[in-house]
Amino acid sequence: MQIDNVAAIVTGAASGLGNATAAALAAKGARVFGLDLDIATAPEIDGVAYIKADVTSESQVRAAVAHAAEQRPLRVVINCAGIGTPARILGKAGVHDLALYAKIVQVNLIGTFTVLAIAAEAMASTKPLDHAQRGVIVNTASVAAFEGQIGQAAYSSAKGGVVGLTLPAARDLAQHGIRVNTIAPGIVETPMLASLSEKVRESLAADVPFPKRLGRPSDYADLVAFIIDHDYLNGEIIRMDGALRLAPR
Template sequence: MRIRDIAAIVTGGASGLGGATAQALAKGGTSVFALDLPAAIEQAPAVDGVTYLAADVTDTEQVEAAVATAAGSGVPLRVVVNCAGIGPSARILSRKGRHDLGLYRKVIEVNLVGTFTVLTVAAEAIAATEPDEHGQRGVVINTASIAAFDGQIGQVAYTSSKAAVAGLTLPAARDLASHGIRVMTIAPGIVDTPMLATVSEEFRETLAAGVPFPKRLADPTEYAKLALSIIDHDYLNGEVIRMDGALRMAPR
């Protein structure tokens, strides 16, 4: 699928994985609508071809408004990349007591329900477009994590949400096949995003040393490169791709 002269939605698009993807799409001629929280957008760089929209993925009305803006931009909405997410850590039982159920619900609400909300609302808009010469209307790329398969101690909420994102990939692809919409998921390993900006260089080196090859953290631009490859490769559908340097996470 070509990315020039189409519209795309990227959630979490102000920084990190979403920011790199939004910029890569815009560089290729896509009209990008980057959804994020207002505070994140305030810190986002100005990028030609990227329009920032304040939207909380857990708020259906805000998502509907953002999708309507993208769908009404004058070019067909073809691409959605879901990068918005959170990753707090807590054990089921700790010295502080049992896992906070409110925190668990919040992680599920943002990472899973938010992803599903954007997928569903955007798919409805994409399905209303005219197909291209190959019968395609669009592609949705969701973001899981290798924690979906190798969840560590303290990641029970995060792993639950990301495993569910991975699990919805195939049935979502089957549901949307008749509309010419593909669904794929990327499961990144350890990526050098703003979430790691506060940790020490020593800890970053320890993380990198655990990766079989290449022995370094991934860069957000590598996620963006993979996302663009998925968009371009019309036969990729209903699958989860690990981007992790062959890393398999230890229990802690």
């Protein structure tokens, strides 16, 4: 599917995977609307308009989707917003903070579904293209959905939910000409990883079978572009991890 002159929504667009994806889509001619809670420090990118929005707020998501759909036909949605505070089920301070667990699921899973569902409603009203295509949605899971590590009970639960959402969402939305796919990244050089020392990052890269490096946000953006272009790719979860399988720790 061509994306020139269409509207694209990218959540978590102020940094990391979302920012790289927003820039890549804009470079291909899309009018990108980048949603994030904190847009004050987001880099200026030609073709990208930032919207302060919470993906867990139905009203804010509806307003952002409506704004994007008014500018161009909405055909692309990329869900990158997410959080991942680690905590053990039983730690030194006691049982896992239940409010923290709920928040991680709320942002990573329910936020993803909220954006997917509301955007799909707008996509379904656009003019169909070849083979009755109307749009594509790409969600972000994680390899932790399959091999969650110690301290990742909440994060793995949420990302596992995103994996489980993929196929039924693709089947539900097929009649409307909307494809749904999910990327499960491994260890990617994002701002979250930047706080670690160079020695720790080198150690993480050494655990990747091949290529022995950390993933880059541009790797993710390139895969998003491929998924958009490949109109027979639907209902899939694609690991982007250099064949990494996470150890318990």
